[in-house]
Amino acid sequence: MKARVYVTLKPSVFDPQGRVVADALTSLGYGDVKDVRQGKFFDVELEGGDAPTARQRVTEMADKLLANPVIESYRVEIL
Amino acid sequence: MKARVYVTLKPSVFDPQGRVVADALTSLGYGDVKDVRQGKFFDVELEGGDAPTARQRVTEMADKLLANPVIESYRVEIL
Amino acid sequence: MDNAVIDQAVLDRHGIKPDEYDKIRELIGREPNLLELGLFSVMWSEHCSYKSSRLHLKTLPTTGRRVVQGPGENAGAVDIGDGMCAVFKIESHNHPSFIEPYQGAATGVGGIIRDIFTMGARPIALLNALRFGSLETPLARRIFEGVVAGVGGYGNSIGIPTIGGEIYFDASYAGNPLVNVLCLGLAHKDDIIKGAAHGEGNPVFYVGAKTGRDGIHGATMASAEFDEKSAEKRPAVQVGDPFMEKLLMEACLEVMRTGAVLGIQDMGAAGLTCATSEMSSRGGTGMDVEVTRVPQRETGMIPYEIMLSESQERMLLVVDKGRERDVQEVFEKWDLHAEQIGTVTTSGRVRLFEHGVLVAEVPTKALTDEGPLYRRPMSEPSWQREVQKLPFDAIGASAAPQVAFMTLLASPVIASKRWAYQQYDHTVGTNTIARPGTAAGVTRIKGSSRGLAVSVDCNGRFCYLDPYRGAMLAVAESSRNVACVGAEPIGGTNNLNFGNPERPEIMWQLGESIRGIGDACRALDIPITGGNVSLYNETEGEAIYPTPVVGVVGLLDDATRTVTRQFRTDGASVVLLGDNLGELGGSEYLALMHETVAGPAPALDLSREQALQRLVIRIIRDGLIESAHDCAEGGLAVTLAESCFDTAFGVSADVKTATGAPAAFAINATLFGESASRIVVSVRDEHLNTVLASAHSAKVPATVIGKVGGDRITIAVDGARPIDVVKSDAEREWATSIEKKMSRPETRGK
Amino acid sequence: MKFAVVVFPGSNSDRDAWHAASQVLGEQAELVWHKDTALSGADAVILPGGFAYGDYLRTGAIARFSPIMAAVSRFAERGGPVIGICNGFQVLLEAGLLPGAMVRNRGIKFVSRHVHVRVEHSDTPFTAACRPNEVLELPIAHGEGNYFADPSTMTELDANRQVIFRYVTPTTSRSRDGDPGEGGDISDAANPNGSLNNIAGICNRARNVVGLMPHPERACELALGSADGRVVLQSMVKTFTERLTHHG
Ligand SMILES: Nc1ncnc2c1ncn2[C@@H]1O[C@H](COP(=O)(O)OP(=O)(O)O)[C@@H](O)[C@H]1O
Numbered sequence A, B: 001m002k003a004r005v006y007v008t009l010k011p012s013v014f015d016p017q018g019r020v021v022a023d024a025l026t027s028l029g030y031g032d033v034k035d036v037r038q039g040k041f042f043d044v045e046l047e048g049g050d051a052p053t054a055r056q057r058v059t060e061m062a063d064k065l066l067a068n069p070v071i072e073s074y075r076v077e078i079l
Numbered sequence C: 001m002d003n004a005v006i007d008q009a010v011l012d013r014h015g016i017k018p019d020e021y022d023k024i025r026e027l028i029g030r031e032p033n034l035l036e037l038g039l040f041s042v043m044w045s046e047h048c049s050y051k052s053s054r055l056h057l058k059t060l061p062t063t064g065r066r067v068v069q070g071p072g073e074n075a076g077a078v079d080i081g082d083g084m085c086a087v088f089k090i091e092s093h094n095h096p097s098f099i100e101p102y103q104g105a106a107t108g109v110g111g112i113i114r115d116i117f118t119m120g121a122r123p124i125a126l127l128n129a130l131r132f133g134s135l136e137t138p139l140a141r142r143i144f145e146g147v148v149a150g151v152g153g154y155g156n157s158i159g160i161p162t163i164g165g166e167i168y169f170d171a172s173y174a175g176n177p178l179v180n181v182l183c184l185g186l187a188h189k190d191d192i193i194k195g196a197a198h199g200e201g202n203p204v205f206y207v208g209a210k211t212g213r214d215g216i217h218g219a220t221m222a223s224a225e226f227d228e229k230s231a232e233k234r235p236a237v238q239v240g241d242p243f244m245e246k247l248l249m250e251a252c253l254e255v256m257r258t259g260a261v262l263g264i265q266d267m268g269a270a271g272l273t274c275a276t277s278e279m280s281s282r283g284g285t286g287m288d289v290e291v292t293r294v295p296q297r298e299t300g301m302i303p304y305e306i307m308l309s310e311s312q313e314r315m316l317l318v319v320d321k322g323r324e325r326d327v328q329e330v331f332e333k334w335d336l337h338a339e340q341i342g343t344v345t346t347s348g349r350v351r352l353f354e355h356g357v358l359v360a361e362v363p364t365k366a367l368t369d370e371g372p373l374y375r376r377p378m379s380e381p382s383w384q385r386e387v388q389k390l391p392f393d394a395i396g397a398s399a400a401p402q403v404a405f406m407t408l409l410a411s412p413v414i415a416s417k418r419w420a421y422q423q424y425d426h427t428v429g430t431n432t433i434a435r436p437g438t439a440a441g442v443t444r445i446k447g448s449s450r451g452l453a454v455s456v457d458c459n460g461r462f463c464y465l466d467p468y469r470g471a472m473l474a475v476a477e478s479s480r481n482v483a484c485v486g487a488e489p490i491g492g493t494n495n496l497n498f499g500n501p502e503r504p505e506i507m508w509q510l511g512e513s514i515r516g517i518g519d520a521c522r523a524l525d526i527p528i529t530g531g532n533v534s535l536y537n538e539t540e541g542e543a544i545y546p547t548p549v550v551g552v553v554g555l556l557d558d559a560t561r562t563v564t565r566q567f568r569t570d571g572a573s574v575v576l577l578g579d580n581l582g583e584l585g586g587s588e589y590l591a592l593m594h595e596t597v598a599g600p601a602p603a604l605d606l607s608r609e610q611a612l613q614r615l616v617i618r619i620i621r622d623g624l625i626e627s628a629h630d631c632a633e634g635g636l637a638v639t640l641a642e643s644c645f646d647t648a649f650g651v652s653a654d655v656k657t658a659t660g661a662p663a664a665f666a667i668n669a670t671l672f673g674e675s676a677s678r679i680v681v682s683v684r685d686e687h688l689n690t691v692l693a694s695a696h697s698a699k700v701p702a703t704v705i706g707k708v709g710g711d712r713i714t715i716a717v718d719g720a721r722p723i724d725v726v727k728s729d730a731e732r733e734w735a736t737s738i739e740k741k742m743s744r745p746e747t748r749g750k
Numbered sequence D: 001m002k003f004a005v006v007v008f009p010g011s012n013s014d015r016d017a018w019h020a021a022s023q024v025l026g027e028q029a030e031l032v033w034h035k036d037t038a039l040s041g042a043d044a045v046i047l048p049g050g051f052a053y054g055d056y057l058r059t060g061a062i063a064r065f066s067p068i069m070a071a072v073s074r075f076a077e078r079g080g081p082v083i084g085i086c087n088g089f090q091v092l093l094e095a096g097l098l099p100g101a102m103v104r105n106r107g108i109k110f111v112s113r114h115v116h117v118r119v120e121h122s123d124t125p126f127t128a129a130c131r132p133n134e135v136l137e138l139p140i141a142h143g144e145g146n147y148f149a150d151p152s153t154m155t156e157l158d159a160n161r162q163v164i165f166r167y168v169t170p171t172t173s174r175s176r177d178g179d180p181g182e183g184g185d186i187s188d189a190a191n192p193n194g195s196l197n198n199i200a201g202i203c204n205r206a207r208n209v210v211g212l213m214p215h216p217e218r219a220c221e222l223a224l225g226s227a228d229g230r231v232v233l234q235s236m237v238k239t240f241t242e243r244l245t246h247h248g
């Protein structure tokens, strides 16, 4: 079973990495770049199990460890 | 126009971040975690333009800046 | 794989010459199989066997009353009193840093840190010597950006302060950046442990990161039968895991204290192959290894891949039989698992087994000692004498001194390197006495009054103009920098970065440089305890400047009795120790203002150099001077300016015209000439006569050339005032030049 | 008094804190392994700087699960003084012992240099010995020191006077010698990492838990360039001894 957890900074949180990338792109001549936000994802491979259990367990992992609710939100996807 | 660029380490490039997360999850009691790989993504927002041009431009950006061809591969998706 | 035919193509891919192959067959008395060929190819590689440089390295002075460990071990060690040793070595990671700047530099730092704690020493400081192409090119900026981030990313995380280094930018490094990292460690003399395998039947343990296909040399892997097996999944790029290294470092230092570890070695270049053969060779023993016991990160790895992998953060230990548990416990405390992969034998051979089946058997000495040794032909380049001429009449009009002054301050070679070192944690450990950018790195030793000073130096331009003298100048400068903080030089290390040694003129540069290092170290009484050689640094036949980076370690009896380049007292006298000869050969002034790299390298009289260094050490210990700064790139004018920077003071000086250059260039030669053996010190009035008297009795020329104070930098030459600027303007040029250049857009594209 | 310095596997300033407390201040200090479950009678707890678990994920994210952290929380709940320095601050945030979170530095680079911070309130166990608005010169060394909290949390922090240190411009007069050292002003230029409102350190509502990014423990001896950090540790001692005299 394989699941992917997408973690993104909440819209209200300033994203320094995204900003730096956006600036770099603009100065590289991509004037049409309005905004860039950087996120991360985790591909979690699980021993056996079915989709629902996997989703439930991985959601738990995201709550506990993978994302920080103060600044981040996440989405779980079963691959 | 909004595009997302997924950047992942090439398959056999060592991923210390994933390794540490996997270890942490295991010691948190998720013994069924076999492996974790970490990746990142960039949400690029473009001024106007149509899907094909957006894809072509963002692919260009990925080649030039967003991905490191030596150890990473990427995939562009139009949102 | 035994029946794999070893034809010319296979030999070529393994970089093994026909005569070398004959020698292999002679040594093992039969045809090697592919795995055995692989073992020889990495152990007999230039990197591991030093086949081109060894005969020359033998000529270096490696002994001295303080030397506890010379070349041959993972690092050198010198006695610093109180039963303690300074353990240090320098390593290069040049090519990997070109391929992937961040990871290349990071893993370079990781490698040298392992060399130090492998000796039983706790790493306490890092320095680095970096070379890049011109900062005007995007490629150089990208590599510079990545390398600095990588050096910081690894060292910061482990918590070893980076306390110094040097950075040059020159077109000759455009395709071959240099990343040399020096690590300094501290050990009790009796705790020093060697990388040797002793005692038949003792278990051999593997600990650390799992083994992947990282770093297996592409060429040696390209053999047909592997291609189907594992096509795309073989990156040469190693990725560093500083957290794993931190665990390894703490665990290894702790496990060594149990006394259960008889020998230990890191798996660096040539990985498991190098560690198993070197350890048994040093112990005069042998080793049996079951390769399938080696923890693997990837599936389907064959013995060839396991033995040649250069995965990072791995150690090999020989444990006292019966004490396995003690060792396991310590590693488990650090969440590490030590796996027994073999045992020490008396066979004098490395024997590899796959599921109990013997797959390779080679005499250890054949791999480590019987490797090829080349006395490669050397010949002075045809152009050498030519570039030593300085055609003043053909380089255009002498530049306006003040313009040249401001331009020099903004030159990346001279400008403040804070953009880089502010990315390095230099305060962790609470031992760093001198902040980067103010002097040689100075670290105190807790529990004693002592301190250690370290500097790494090399002016590649001088070495290009004259490899022999250039190398001597590198030793002199490194040692001088250490003396300028009041430390007595007690040991040295070196990193020889050169082009392709199969070209006689490159080999000549290498030979001359080693001769220069040897002569200078003998004269200045600095034993060389180790080092590293990096050859083939060239692209499309264009070699880098010969760059023998020299690292010198110095001892301070009282770590608080030290000074920096910074003036400290308003109205103090500025004194020049040494002669201002006005030599412009190979100067930054010529390169910058006249696009000329030519002329004789500055003269060097080693006995005068030594007198100068001994003098400055003494007057610093006696608390007689406020600051000391040696004259290097940019000459006297830049040294005076740098003595004002990061202080509240300006300076006004008046010097005599130097006679080293034709009249038209006299003033610039006086201000910007790069003669060796000069130090600018500042002295409070009450000590001035004592200092001048000590200089006189030490036969060191000493001239009062000015006073500290005001908010301008004013330098007069025989009354005329070629330089008169507001200090803060000059300082801004110097301080911000590199960050201005680095704030330009980047791409990954080369 | 007795300091407990928690040692996570990737701590790298643990010995620095231990040295400052025991060798410089001459107090008792003990290194406590993160797998331990008790603080063995400590009067104050220091969570030191470093990269507790490599911190490739989020700084401090994994450390909060270490066995010792339960003991640290209990100690804090009972009003025991806890200070988190740099990585220790990040751990306190992840553990929820302090509000807010850390984001990557504004410039995305690791920043290692000396900064100036103004002591906003001296009514915490870690600033009790400071003069009002005293400005301290302390080293920073971090890549993720960009403090963030949502607007409501920010209002609370101000309402409850929980912002303890702010990055300010250097003072003309060095802070420790006599002069109160005013002139340290909040400005964007003085902000090394983009922290909201130049926040360098905060405390909890009960004021016994403090976190800050700069390293006072690395600035306790003039030989190291600044001894301004000593007052932070001295504050702990002061608070402790005063408690004794009150209760004793
Ligand atoms: N330029 C040099 N001068 C003196 N000793 C050197 C030099 N280059 C290498 N050596 C010595 O040769 C030995 C092998 O070097 P190396 O293969 O780099 O060791 P390691 O594999 O531990 O890095 C070391 O003891 C090193 O100090």
Ligand SMILES: [Mg+2]
Residues within 6 Å of the ligand: C111, C112, C115, C266, C268, C269
């Ligand atoms: Mg090594």
